[in-house]
Amino acid sequence: MRSHLLLGATALLLPSVTLAAEAFTGSPDPDGKYWIHGEGIAAAFVPYGASISNLIINDQYGIERDIVTGFDNASYYHIDKQHPHFGGVPGRYANRIKNSTFKIDGESYHIIPNENPTESHPQGLNTLHGGPDGWDWRDFNVTAYTANSITFSIVDPDGKEGFPGEVVSYITYSLGNLTWDATMIAIATTKKTPIMLSSHTYWNLDGFANNQTNLALDHELWMPYSGQRVAVDNILIPTGEILSNPEGSVNDFWSKPKRIGDGFKQEGIEGNCGFNCTGYDNCWLVNRPQAHNWRSPDSLVARLHSPWSGIQLDIFSNQEAFQMYSCNFQDGTMALKSTQGLFDEPKFPRTIPKYGCVVLEVQDYIDGINHPEWGRQSKQIFEPAGDPYVLQVRHKFSIA
Ligand SMILES: *[C@@H]1O[C@H](CO)[C@@H](O)[C@H](O)[C@H]1NC(C)=O
Ligand SMILES: *[C@@H]1O[C@H](CO)[C@@H](O)[C@H](O)[C@H]1NC(C)=O
Numbered sequence: 001m002r003s004h005l006l007l008g009a010t011a012l013l014l015p016s017v018t019l020a021a022e023a024f025t026g027s028p029d030p031d032g033k034y035w036i037h038g039e040g041i042a043a044a045f046v047p048y049g050a051s052i053s054n055l056i057i058n059d060q061y062g063i064e065r066d067i068v069t070g071f072d073n074a075s076y077y078h079i080d081k082q083h084p085h086f087g088g089v090p091g092r093y094a095n096r097i098k099n100s101t102f103k104i105d106g107e108s109y110h111i112i113p114n115e116n117p118t119e120s121h122p123q124g125l126n127t128l129h130g131g132p133d134g135w136d137w138r139d140f141n142v143t144a145y146t147a148n149s150i151t152f153s154i155v156d157p158d159g160k161e162g163f164p165g166e167v168v169s170y171i172t173y174s175l176g177n178l179t180w181d182a183t184m185i186a187i188a189t190t191k192k193t194p195i196m197l198s199s200h201t202y203w204n205l206d207g208f209a210n211n212q213t214n215l216a217l218d219h220e221l222w223m224p225y226s227g228q229r230v231a232v233d234n235i236l237i238p239t240g241e242i243l244s245n246p247e248g249s250v251n252d253f254w255s256k257p258k259r260i261g262d263g264f265k266q267e268g269i270e271g272n273c274g275f276n277c278t279g280y281d282n283c284w285l286v287n288r289p290q291a292h293n294w295r296s297p298d299s300l301v302a303r304l305h306s307p308w309s310g311i312q313l314d315i316f317s318n319q320e321a322f323q324m325y326s327c328n329f330q331d332g333t334m335a336l337k338s339t340q341g342l343f344d345e346p347k348f349p350r351t352i353p354k355y356g357c358v359v360l361e362v363q364d365y366i367d368g369i370n371h372p373e374w375g376r377q378s379k380q381i382f383e384p385a386g387d388p389y390v391l392q393v394r395h396k397f398s399i400a
């Protein structure tokens, strides 16, 4: 067995079996997961939403940690009712679309709403992550699989969820020397349509094994180019305004790395993520020079670091916005995977608590299709024989 750390063992250390690559078989493991291996890193993926389900690296003591949320097997992704978008690719348009409406060339399109239901709008006031049957509710096809990479594909039919035209997309993940790369290509084959993708990965850089806290509030975050953010109303729909994050304010993560928990002590954290919500669920802009080389070390979009595990994640991307969500709506009802948590003492429940994780999403300006004044059309509207949609992101891991 390649992928299984001891289940419920009372040992102090998890047995070290996952990082070691076995001979590549070209098939998923008995849990339906597709494992790939790099130098000092292993990851597993499932066709459901082209989701990452496990990401294993050593912490500062050489102990393997599984630092993303997910489920123990591919079949459970279909069974789970909460659908927190664990590790998937939201599409064809990530994040929120105001009033489930947009216009292209003067023509209005109405897509299916799926968030914020009210009496007069029982389905919802807006669309989140591509609709009630968005991409991360569907099984992608596996079109290529090697020892260190996997490519998923989806054909999203004309009219699905109300979007115009067919979209064909390929999602490739690969592992290198302590790196996880993703390339997402999408092509509008028949009509002009909006496309915006992301990777909706939930991180706990301690693998939920921190014996001091099961929260991720000790994680430090730095977003050096994110002095501005998208203003939203109380259901997180952009108002059109772009706000600045003054140095030392609650949404300032640019001036220096800041513990996410320190932000919770700052004025303005209440209601910062919408009505009656305390925490973060915000879209920051990534204000680098337009002609930047996104791979260069000085192009860092975000750095997340946990002092306990020592694990540091650096994110590089060609995308110009970045959403961070502090797991405000986790409520302790979602089980940890068998590869996560403390095994030697029942100090914390084996579930994900509120504020126990951090979601980091590279993307474009949210709801840019409804804000032509932002000038995002060429990044968000695609047409047959035009440029393809291309998202690239590198996750680079180190011990710091
Ligand atoms: C699949 O995973 C779920 C959740 O992680 C778990 O409850 C269930 O027992 C697993 N099923 C099998 C057959 O392993
Ligand atoms: C909101 O959506 C409704 C129903 O799809 C539509 O009739 C209305 O024109 C939209 N409002 C705006 C301001 O776009």
Ligand SMILES: *[C@@H]1O[C@H](CO)[C@@H](O)[C@H](O)[C@H]1NC(C)=O
Pocket (backbone or CB within 6 Å): 138, 139, 140, 141, 153, 154, 155, 156
């Ligand atoms: C997977 O491939 C099959 C066979 O070509 C196709 O019918 C199906 O629509 C594809 N699935 C997706 C999600 O595109």
Ligand SMILES: *[C@@H]1O[C@H](CO)[C@@H](O)[C@H](O)[C@H]1NC(C)=O
Pocket (backbone or CB within 6 Å): 039, 177
């Ligand atoms: C991985 O990178 C480290 C430092 O960045 C280097 O020392 C090491 O040789 C690399 N390993 C491989 C197998 O390339």
Ligand SMILES: *[C@@H]1O[C@H](CO)[C@@H](O)[C@H](O)[C@H]1NC(C)=O
Pocket (backbone or CB within 6 Å): 061, 211, 212
């Ligand atoms: C907590 O975890 C750290 C790091 O693994 C370890 O050094 C320490 O002994 C643990 N403390 C307790 C009380 O288990």
Ligand SMILES: *[C@@H]1O[C@H](CO)[C@@H](O)[C@H](O)[C@H]1NC(C)=O
Pocket (backbone or CB within 6 Å): 276
């Ligand atoms: C605000 O949220 C808390 C839980 O965080 C909940 O108990 C309370 O009912 C909510 N209040 C309103 C007015 O929705």
